[in-house]
Amino acid sequence: MPHVLLRHRDVPGIDRLDIYKANGGFEGLQKAVTAMKPGELTEMVKNSGLRGRGGAGFPTGTKWSFIDNKNWPHYVVANGDESEPGTFKDREIMESNPFQFLEGVALAAYAVGANTAYVYLRGEFWRIAEALDRKIAEMEAAGCLGAHVCGTDFALKIFTHLGAGAYICGEETAMLESIEGKRGQPRIRPPFPAVQGLYAKPTVVNNVETLANLPPIVTHGADWYKQMGTPDSAGVKVFSLSGRVRKPGNYELPLGATFRELIYEHGGGIQDGRPVRAIMPAGASSSFIVVDDKVLDTPMDYASVRTLGADLGSASVIVIDDTVSLDWVIQKTVHFFAHESCGKCTPCREGTYWMRHLIDRAYSDSGSVADVELLLKVAKQMQNKCLCPLGEFATMAVVTGIERFPQDFKERAVVGD
């Protein structure tokens, strides 16, 4: 099947405007702005079943429909912060198929009546920002952006905004704070961005991959899109596969493909032919899945992954084999979240700090079972108390690692007990 999102793998040079155009580029945008009302576009996206690809999986059309039409102007923000350990899909889309992404930004802007859109990129995507700035200029010159998009009265400017190294800015309200020139710390919600977002104006924040889905949906229709994937999880998804597999990388598959298909057919299986022991399906913020044959045959869609006690999230599948001990894995994830905690709310700031100290001691030669027990207790105390999902994310691997792989913690933590 030809790729829907990673089209550069089928069409060489699609990052050039003429080649993108010659391969159906901007047909969706043209169709939307000349023949559809914004509300019709929103309905179409609702009908397609598209859900947010950043991790939350919230229906995209529904998110748009929350926008407050009594308060203007409106903004669209594309979330290209991509900082979850294990996630590297948005980067490939923006690097190699940039016009499809930017066309998606324009479609979202048309749907919610925004005349300004910002593409928020993590600071490390410096060169992607430079490239996108050039692509945006080319689109303006070609009449696909600017005062008269595709010759209509719809006006749209797109600007890039570089972050500077802060995972938290992937959280949408922290991202808005960051664009406003402040420290990237999440806001208390409500109000939600659709009511009070950027500059306190109604704002839609969509993930890069989500946006890249829009042009093909508009061109080919909601029914076409729904044919792919499962009833619960329509369409295709870019799975970022990493860890102990032979061929890590991005693989675009219909939602509902199995873990086995991803890991063995596409990923070439495990290094040295070893068995899979654990899977983190959504990057470092995942719950661990204890792997057996049944798990490997589970479809990767939002509902099915939940039956395994985890979430599909951004579909960043980190594969762990039997050479790896989970206490080491947790030390890595805890260090990540402790570093990235923004410091605004106490449970996360203090919780990640103490988790870091506890896992470091538990993992050291002077570690004891009591350290692990206290670590689990701290993680559980953090749950449901943090201002934004980061704090919750920090606890997932800790709690499920200790509970689902207790042997990995007992073996090491015996000294001094």
Place this chain on the structure above:
Amino acid sequence: MSLADRYPREVAEILAKYPAEHKRSAVMPLLYLAQRDGGYVTKDAMSDIAQLLDISVTDVGGVVGFYTLYHDKAEGRYRMQVCTDLPCALRGADEFMKSLCENLGVRVGETTADGLITVESVMCLAACDKAPMFQLQSPNDIAYHENMTVDRTIELVETLKRARKEAA
């Protein structure tokens, strides 16, 4: 010379990206501009930015301190930021880092004696399938180097050394 005097065109282009009544938004791109000369933000540059945007120097300093890619003191000309996060570590990043440091004669966080390279350990850079990898932050660029070996990294360091000598 103030930032606006040195880079009038760049400052105007940055300010034009945001609504005039929300010019504080320009603080992040202006901080990158301020790092263009020496690789870090000087106290003077912070005052310049505060004045340009009608905010306090403390506001600017708060942003510098919050984000990891802004620096308030001089280090090596290049910051070699090696990802040692979970997915990279599952593919040998920790061993790469250890061997790299031995070869360069520094510890993590330190700068080579010639002032060229500061080696840093950083969080995920969205390159998990191409480990070991690092990014090279220089005053006006951030470049990815992926699927690296220590030998190729040392070669790169030698190239950077030669380039600096030739420029001098």
